[in-house]
Amino acid sequence: xxxxxxxxxxxxxxxxxxxxxxxxxxxxxxxxxxxxxxxxxxxxxxxxxxxxxxxxxxxxxxxxxxxxxxxxxxxxxxxxxxxxxxxxxxxxxxxxxxxxxxxxxxxxxxxxxxxxxxxxxxxxxxxxxxxxxxxxxxxxxxxxxxxxxxxxxxxxxxxxxxxxxxxxxxxxxxxxxxxxxxxxxxxxxxxxxxxxxxxxxxxxxxxxxxxxxxxxxxxxxxxxxxxxxxxxxxxxxxxxxxxxxxxxxxx
Amino acid sequence: xxxxxxxxxxxxxxxxxxxxxxxxxxxxxxxxxxxxxxxxxxxxxxxxxxxxxxxxxxxxxxxxxxxxxxxxxxxxxxxxxxxxxxxxxxxxxxxxxxxxxxxxxxxxxxxxxxxxxxxxxxxxxxxxxxxxxxxxxxxxxxxxxxxxxxxxxxxxxxxxxxxxxxxxxxxxxxxxxxxxxxxxxxxxxxxxxxxxxxxxxxxxxxxxxxxxxxxxxxxxxxxxxxxxxxxxxxxxxxxxxxxxxxxxxxxxxxxxxxxxxxxxxxxxxxxxxxxxxxxxxxxxxxxxx
Numbered sequence: 001x002x003x004x005x006x007x008x009x010x011x012x013x014x015x016x017x018x019x020x021x022x023x024x025x026x027x028x029x030x031x032x033x034x035x036x037x038x039x040x041x042x043x044x045x046x047x048x049x050x051x052x053x054x055x056x057x058x059x060x061x062x063x064x065x066x067x068x069x070x071x072x073x074x075x076x077x078x079x080x081x082x083x084x085x086x087x088x089x090x091x092x093x094x095x096x097x098x099x100x101x102x103x104x105x106x107x108x109x110x111x112x113x114x115x116x117x118x119x120x121x122x123x124x125x126x127x128x129x130x131x132x133x134x135x136x137x138x139x140x141x142x143x144x145x146x147x148x149x150x151x152x153x154x155x156x157x158x159x160x161x162x163x164x165x166x167x168x169x170x171x172x173x174x175x176x177x178x179x180x181x182x183x184x185x186x187x188x189x190x191x192x193x194x195x196x197x198x199x200x201x202x203x204x205x206x207x208x209x210x211x212x213x214x215x216x217x218x219x220x221x222x223x224x225x226x227x228x229x230x231x232x233x234x235x236x237x238x239x240x241x242x243x244x245x246x247x248x249x250x251x
Numbered sequence: 252x253x254x255x256x257x258x259x260x261x262x263x264x265x266x267x268x269x270x271x272x273x274x275x276x277x278x279x280x281x282x283x284x285x286x287x288x289x290x291x292x293x294x295x296x297x298x299x300x301x302x303x304x305x306x307x308x309x310x311x312x313x314x315x316x317x318x319x320x321x322x323x324x325x326x327x328x329x330x331x332x333x334x335x336x337x338x339x340x341x342x343x344x345x346x347x348x349x350x351x352x353x354x355x356x357x358x359x360x361x362x363x364x365x366x367x368x369x370x371x372x373x374x375x376x377x378x379x380x381x382x383x384x385x386x387x388x389x390x391x392x393x394x395x396x397x398x399x400x401x402x403x404x405x406x407x408x409x410x411x412x413x414x415x416x417x418x419x420x421x422x423x424x425x426x427x428x429x430x431x432x433x434x435x436x437x438x439x440x441x442x443x444x445x446x447x448x449x450x451x452x453x454x455x456x457x458x459x460x461x462x463x464x465x466x467x468x469x470x471x472x473x474x475x476x477x478x479x480x481x482x483x484x485x486x487x488x489x490x491x492x493x494x495x496x497x498x499x500x501x502x503x504x505x506x507x508x509x510x511x512x513x514x515x516x517x518x519x520x521x522x523x524x525x526x527x528x529x530x531x532x533x534x535x536x537x538x539x540x
Contacts, residue, residue: 090418
C-alpha cells in the first residue's frame with residue numbers, strides 16, 4: 001500500500017495548471033526529493049498533498065492518512081513573528097493532534113516539548129519570544145514543531161533556504177532520523193549535491209513530471225536540461241487541456 | 252478629604268455604584284478582546300464595526316424610545332449583518348476586507364444618524380453617539396454583566412485556536428478546521444462587546460475601552476497572558492478614574508473614561524518597559540551577550 005498515490009493529478013490556480021498530469025506512487029517510508037526550477041510547481045504539489053489546494057483534475061490518495069497525520073513545513077511561512085508567544089508555547093502547538101482544543105499540557109507533554117526543543121539544539125530558548133529569534137533559529141523551532149507532530153507523512157517545502165551549513169547539517173540529520181523511523185518524507189529542494197547524497201528517490205518536476213525514480217538514475221544532466229527549459233509564464237489565452245488521459249510533458 | 256473625592260461618590264450615590272459595576276464588567280470582557288484585536292491588526296476593524304452598530308440601535312430607538320434593551324438587540328443584529336456582509340463581499344470580490352468594511356460602516360453611520368434625527372432630538376443623538384453610563388438601570392446592568400460573562404466563556408473555548416490562528420494561520424489550517432469558526436466567534440464577541448460598551452460610552456467611544464488598554468498593555472509585557480491582565484487592569488482603572496473625574500468636574504462620563512485611558516496609553520508610550528520611547532532613547536550601555 002502506497003503512502004501517497006497521485007492519480008493523473010493537475011493542480012493550479014485560476015484553471016492554469018502549475019502541476020500538470022502527474023501520476024505515480026510514493027512508497028511508505030520513502031525519502032523523496034522534489035526538484036525543479038522556480039515555478040516548476042514544487043510548492044503547488046506539496047500544497048496539494050497537504051490538502052490546502054484542491055486538484056483541478058485527478059486526485060491524490062493519502063493511503064488512509066488523516067490530514068492530521070501530515071506535518072507540513074511551508075516555504076513562505078505566514079508566521080506573525082511579532083505575536084507575543086514563547087518558543088515553548090509555539091513548539092507546543094505541534095501537540096495539537098493529542099491536545100486539540102482543550103487537552104491539558106501535563107508533565108509528559110512538557111517533557112516532550114522540552115525534548116523537541118533540545119533535539120533542534122535550542123536548549124535555553126524556551127522562554128524567548130519567537131520575535132527575537134534569527135532566521136536559522138526560527139527554522140529550528142519549526143522543525144521542533146514538526147518533530148512533535150509525530151506525523152507519518154512529513155512534507156518540507158525548501159526547508160534549507162537561507163540557512164547556514166551548520167544549521168542545515170543539524171536539520172538534515174533530523175530528516176534522516178525521521179526516515180530511519182519509517183516516516184515518509186517529501187522535500188522540495190534546490191541543492192543537487194544534497195539530493196544526490198542523502199535522498200533515495202527524486203521527482204524532477206517542470207510543471208509536468210520530467211522523471212521520477214531512484215535518484216542516481218533520475219538526476220542526469222539531460223533531465224535537468226529538460227526541466228530548465230520549462231516555459232514559466234502562464235498563457236492567458238490557453239485552450240482547455242484536451243490530454244485528460246495521456247500524461248503530457250511540459251515543453 | 253481624599254475619601255470624599257475618591258470613595259465618597261460611590262458610597263453616596265447609587266448611580267455611581269451602578270456605573271462602576273458596569274465599567275468593571277466592560278473592562279473584564281472588553282480588554283481581552285481588545286488585545287486580540289490589536290495583535291491581529293484589526294484595531295480599526297473594531298472601530299468600523301462600532302459605527303456599523305449605529306443604525307440597528309437607531310431602529311431600536313425609533314421603535315421603543317430610549318429603551319437600552321431594544322437598542323442593544325438592534326445593535327447586535329446590525330453589527331452581525333455588517334460583519335457578515337463585509338466578509339461576503341470581500342470573499343466573493345477582489346475587494347480587501349478593510350475596504351469593504353469601510354464602505355459599510357460609512358453607510359451605516361449616515362443611516363444611523365438619519366434614523367435618530369427623524370424621531371429624536373439632538374440630545375438623543377448625543378446619547379446614542381456618546382452613551383450615558385450614569386443612566387444604568389437594573390435591566391441594562393444585567394445585560395452588560397451577561398454579555399461580559401458570555402464573552403469570557405466563549406473566549407475560553409476559542410482561546411487556543413485563536414492564538415494559533417493569530418501566529419500561524421497556515422499551520423492551523425493543516426491540523427484543524429477550528430480556525431474559521433474561531434475567527435467568526437471572535438468577530439461575534441467583538442460585536443457583543445461593542446454593543447455592551449455602547450450602553451456606557453456610545454457608538455463612537457465604545458471601542459476605546461477595548462483598544463486603548465490593549466495598546467497600553469503592549470508597552471509593558473511580551474507575554475500574552477500578562478498583556479491581557481494588564482489590559483484588564485488598565486481598563487478598570489480608566490473606568491474608575493474616569494467616573495471620579497466626571498463626578499468632580501463637568502466632563503461627561505464617557506469621554507472622561509476614554510481620556511483617562513488615553514493618559515495611561517501616553518504614559519506607556521513614553522515610559523513603557525517594552526519599546527517605550529524613553530527606553531529607546533536612553534537604552535543604557537549595551538550588554539555583554
